[in-house]
Amino acid sequence: MAQRHHDPTGPTAGSVTTGDALAAYLRAQATEFLRALRLHREGGSAANGAPGVTGSADATTALRRSARRISASLHTFRPLLDPGWSEEIRPELAWLSGTLALEHACEARLERLLLALHRLSGATAVPTQPAGAGSPARPPGAEATAGGGAAAPVSLVSATAGRRATGAATTGPATTAQKPPAGPTAAQKPPAGNAGHPARPAAPDRGNLTVGAAKAGALLDRQLTLARTRAHSTALQALGSSRFHAVADKVAVLASDVPLTPAAASADLRTLATAAEERLTDAAAALPLLTAGHPYNAEALVHGLSPDPAPHPQDAPWHQVRLLLRLHRYALEVLRGDIPPDMRLLSAGQALDRHRDASEAAAAAAQAARTPRIAPATAYALGVLHADQRHEVEAARYAFQRSWQKQPIGTSTP
Structure with a gap:
C-alpha cells in the first residue's frame, strides 16, 4: 500500500517549497494556456475530418492540459491563494476542460468499440459501413442494413478505418451480414496442400456475432458520431462565448500576477x-x-x-x-x-x-x-x-x- x-x-x-514555487508553477501553466489559445486561433476551427484539424486538436489538448493543472493547483493549495478569486476561477476552468474533452472522448470511445467488435467477431474488416454520397437519411430508431451505409459522415469512417483496420483492404461496404452463396467460394475452398482436411465450420455463436457485428458497428458509429458532432459544436460555442473570454482574461492576469495570501511567503x-x-x-x-x-x-x-x-x-x-x-x-x-x-x-x-x-x-x-x-x-x-x-x-x-x-x-x- x-x-x-x-x-x-x-x-x-x-x-x-514556499508560495514562490506555487506562483512560478501557476505563471508557467497560464503562459501555456495563452500560447495554446493563440495557436488555436491561428489554426482556426476546422470541421470534423477536414484537413488542418490536427493542429487545432493539439491546441485544444494543450488548453485542456493547462486548465486542468491550474484548476488542480488552485484546489490543492487554496489556503495560500486569495479565496474569492480562487473560488471564482476554479469552477470555470473545470467547465472549460470538461467541455473541450467531450469531442475527443466520443472519438476515442467509438474507435475502442469498433476495434473490440472487430476482434470479437473475427471479421477481416472493421465492422463499419461508410455511407454513399446519395444514401438517404434514416430515422434515429432504425438501423442500417448489412449492405447499406451508416448514416454517419464518410470522412469520420474513412479516417478512422485507416487507423483501425488490421486486415486486408476492402473495395466496398462490409457485407458480413449478407447471406453466403450456395456453393463454396475460392476463399472457402481448402488449400491444395490440405485437400483432405477441409476448413472447420464457424461456431454458431461466432456466426451470430459476425452477422450482428456489422449492424452493431453501424449503429454505434451513427450514435457516437452524432454525439461527437454535437460535442464539437458545443466546444466551438464555448470558445466563442463571453464566459470563455472572461476565463481567458483571468488566466492572462494570472500569467503575471498570482494572488497569493501574505502567509504564502513562509508556508x-x-x-x-x-x-x-x-x-x-x-x-x-x-x-x-x-x-x-x-x-x-x-x-x-x-x-x-x-x-x-x-x-x-x-x-x-x-x-x-x-x-x-x-x-x-x-x-x-x-x-x-x-x-x-x-x-x-x-x-x-x-x-x-x-x-x-x-x-x-x-x-x-x-x-x-x-x-x-x-x-x-x-x-x-x-x-x-x-x-x-x-x-x-x-x-x-x-x-x-x-x-x-x-x-x-x-x-x-x-
Missing part, C-alpha cells in the same frame, strides 16, 4: 501536498483491492452486467481515486518542477484511465442495445461487446492493484 511518509533525501529535500507547500496524498491513500484503501487482485473477478463481472441504465455503482469509487491521483501528481509537479514523475504513479494512473475508458465504452454499448427495433443479432453483438468491456474494466482494476501495491522507491515499510 502507499506510504504516507516522505523520503527526506527525495527530490523535494532542500528545494524551495511550506509540502504540508498541503501531503494532505492531497493522504486523501488519495484513504480513497485507495477503501477500494476492493483484494478482490481486484484476482485476474478473473467473476463476482464483479456479474454485477457489471446489470441492466440498470444508471452508471455502475462499483465504478464511482475508482473514478474518484483517478481524480485524486491526478491531484496528487499535479501537486508533485509543483514541488518537483521538471523532475520526471514516479513511474509507479504513472502506471497506476494509466490503469485508471483504461478503467474509465472501458467503463464508459460499456455504458455506450448498453445504451446502443436499448435502441428500439434492433435485430436480435445486433442486440446479441452489443451484449457481447458490453461484457467484453466490463472484462476490460476488471483487467484495469487488476493492473491498478499491481501498480499501486508496489513499494515506492526510497520508502520502507513501517
Whole structure:
C-alpha cells in the first residue's frame, strides 16, 4: 500500500517549497494556456475530418492540459491563494476542460468499440459501413442494413478505418451480414496442400456475432458520431462565448500576477501536498483491492452486467481515486518542477484511465442495445461487446492493484 511518509533525501529535500514555487508553477501553466489559445486561433476551427484539424486538436489538448493543472493547483493549495478569486476561477476552468474533452472522448470511445467488435467477431474488416454520397437519411430508431451505409459522415469512417483496420483492404461496404452463396467460394475452398482436411465450420455463436457485428458497428458509429458532432459544436460555442473570454482574461492576469495570501511567503507547500496524498491513500484503501487482485473477478463481472441504465455503482469509487491521483501528481509537479514523475504513479494512473475508458465504452454499448427495433443479432453483438468491456474494466482494476501495491522507491515499510 502507499506510504504516507516522505523520503527526506527525495527530490523535494532542500528545494524551495514556499508560495514562490506555487506562483512560478501557476505563471508557467497560464503562459501555456495563452500560447495554446493563440495557436488555436491561428489554426482556426476546422470541421470534423477536414484537413488542418490536427493542429487545432493539439491546441485544444494543450488548453485542456493547462486548465486542468491550474484548476488542480488552485484546489490543492487554496489556503495560500486569495479565496474569492480562487473560488471564482476554479469552477470555470473545470467547465472549460470538461467541455473541450467531450469531442475527443466520443472519438476515442467509438474507435475502442469498433476495434473490440472487430476482434470479437473475427471479421477481416472493421465492422463499419461508410455511407454513399446519395444514401438517404434514416430515422434515429432504425438501423442500417448489412449492405447499406451508416448514416454517419464518410470522412469520420474513412479516417478512422485507416487507423483501425488490421486486415486486408476492402473495395466496398462490409457485407458480413449478407447471406453466403450456395456453393463454396475460392476463399472457402481448402488449400491444395490440405485437400483432405477441409476448413472447420464457424461456431454458431461466432456466426451470430459476425452477422450482428456489422449492424452493431453501424449503429454505434451513427450514435457516437452524432454525439461527437454535437460535442464539437458545443466546444466551438464555448470558445466563442463571453464566459470563455472572461476565463481567458483571468488566466492572462494570472500569467503575471498570482494572488497569493501574505502567509504564502513562509508556508511550506509540502504540508498541503501531503494532505492531497493522504486523501488519495484513504480513497485507495477503501477500494476492493483484494478482490481486484484476482485476474478473473467473476463476482464483479456479474454485477457489471446489470441492466440498470444508471452508471455502475462499483465504478464511482475508482473514478474518484483517478481524480485524486491526478491531484496528487499535479501537486508533485509543483514541488518537483521538471523532475520526471514516479513511474509507479504513472502506471497506476494509466490503469485508471483504461478503467474509465472501458467503463464508459460499456455504458455506450448498453445504451446502443436499448435502441428500439434492433435485430436480435445486433442486440446479441452489443451484449457481447458490453461484457467484453466490463472484462476490460476488471483487467484495469487488476493492473491498478499491481501498480499501486508496489513499494515506492526510497520508502520502507513501517
